[in-house]
Amino acid sequence: xxxxxxxxxxxxxxxxxxxxxxxxxxxxxxxxxxxxxxxxxxxxxxxxxxxxxxxxxxxxxxxxxxxxxxxxxxxxxxxxxxxxxxxxxxxxxxxxxxxxxxxxxxxxxxxxxxxxxxxxxxxxxxxxxxxxxxxxxxxxxxxxxxxxxxxxxxxxxxxxxxxxxx
Amino acid sequence: xxxxxxxxxxxxxxxxxxxxxxxxxxxxxxxxxxxxxxxxxxxxxxxxxxxxxxxxxxxxxxxxxxxxxxxxxxxxxxxxxxxxxxxxxxxxxxxxxxxxxxxxxxxxxx
Numbered sequence: 001x002x003x004x005x006x007x008x009x010x011x012x013x014x015x016x017x018x019x020x021x022x023x024x025x026x027x028x029x030x031x032x033x034x035x036x037x038x039x040x041x042x043x044x045x046x047x048x049x050x051x052x053x054x055x056x057x058x059x060x061x062x063x064x065x066x067x068x069x070x071x072x073x074x075x076x077x078x079x080x081x082x083x084x085x086x087x088x089x090x091x092x093x094x095x096x097x098x099x100x101x102x103x104x105x106x107x108x109x110x111x112x113x114x115x116x117x118x119x120x121x122x123x124x125x126x127x128x129x130x131x132x133x134x135x136x137x138x139x140x141x142x143x144x145x146x147x148x149x150x151x152x153x154x155x156x157x158x159x160x161x162x163x164x165x166x
Numbered sequence: 167x168x169x170x171x172x173x174x175x176x177x178x179x180x181x182x183x184x185x186x187x188x189x190x191x192x193x194x195x196x197x198x199x200x201x202x203x204x205x206x207x208x209x210x211x212x213x214x215x216x217x218x219x220x221x222x223x224x225x226x227x228x229x230x231x232x233x234x235x236x237x238x239x240x241x242x243x244x245x246x247x248x249x250x251x252x253x254x255x256x257x258x259x260x261x262x263x264x265x266x267x268x269x270x271x272x273x274x275x276x
Contacts, residue, residue, distance in 0.1 A: 004197050008239035010228040012172075106228065127246035134247075 007109040011130045015137040017096045020103050021070035023137060024094060027052075033136035034129055041075055043067070049075040062089055071096055077109070079118070083160060088113040105130070172225075176244050179224035184209060185217045189226065192240035199235050 013020060023029045027038035036054030043049075043064050051060035062076035073096075078089035091111040097104045107126060112118060135141045179185055191203060200218065204211050218238060221227035225244050230237045253261065 004232065004237065005230055005239070006196060008196075008228050008230055008241065009243050010225055010241050011243050012225065108230070127243045130243050131247045131250050135250075 005108045005110040006112055007107075007126070009107040009109075009126050009130060011105050011134055012099065013103045013105060013134045013137055014101075015103050017070035017098060017103055019137060020096050020105055020133075021073065023133060024073060025069075029136075033132040033142045035132070041067075041073065065091065066093070084116075084118050087116055087118065090116070090118065105133075172244075173248070175224045176226070176248065179220050179226055180245075182217070182220075184213070185221055188214070188217055188221065189240055192227065192238060196239050197230070197237040199237060203238065 023033070025039070025042040027040045030037060030039035030051075034051075037051050037059070039049075039051040041049045041064060044067050045064050047064050049060075049062040049064050050058055053059040058080055060077065060079050062078050064073075064075050066072055066074040072094065074091065074093040076089040077092045078087075079085060090109060090113070093108045093110075095106040095108075097106075107130070109126065132142055187207070188203060192198060195202075200211065200215060203218070204214050207214060209217075218227060222229065226241055227238050228241050230239065
């Protein structure tokens with residue numbers, strides 16, 4: 001069924017909802033834990049969302065669908081890599097709740113194009129971004145990004161190979 | 167994964183073949199109801215329900231309500247956190263190479 005979420009990720013972070021919201025929307029902060037990517041998503045509903053790779057090119061763009069700081073954020077997700085830019089944008093929703101002195105952050109990624117090839121990259125990507133966000137907010141430490149680039153490159157090569165076979 | 171209590175809950179949740187089978191089923195098809203998970207399983211509904219509660223407590227299986235249905239999802243984030251905790255950046259590419267080699271050799275044998 002189309003209204004059934006495709007992916008749901010949950011992480012508990014010892015922080016405040018305000019800090020988590022800020023970390024998800026301010027490019028100066030995302031750059032520190034999101035493997036060098038500058039993610040700008042602080043605008044109101046209807047404004048533009050962008051994510052730039054460490055090299056500076058726009059790797060993802062979309063529209064802010066909902067912004068209710070510090071509780072909820074949703075935007076469309078439209079990667080600009082060669083292998084997935086032809087797909088219709090999907091949707092990412094962040095829910096930020098206080099839970100027993102911590103923050104419970106839930107990410108729902110859904111509304112994918114029919115036959116989307118994006119799943120493999122996503123199921124590797126979000127857990128890495130979330131645990132890096134947790135380390136960043138709790139201890140100021142961040143994960144080593146090199147394997148992330150390897151994973152992205154590999155996903156691109158696999159998608160290329162699939163296309164050649166098809 | 168600095169919290170020892172949380173790590174204990176996670177390892178206990180994973181230390182059971184039936185629960186790992188439930189995780190595999192969710193990986194194959196995310197967002198299933200209890201009834202869907204019970205089909206073709208050699209377990210009573212009560213047993214599946216109990217296993218799911220343990221997986222949910224370990225944050226491995228979050229649920230989403232949709233109308234009267236409760237949908238179960240595989241949340242790989244805690245597993246990723248253990249990997250981050252125990253596998254350093256230098257090991258990762260070597261382990262990936264070994265895992266690729268194992269996969270290539272096993273595929274060739276089929």
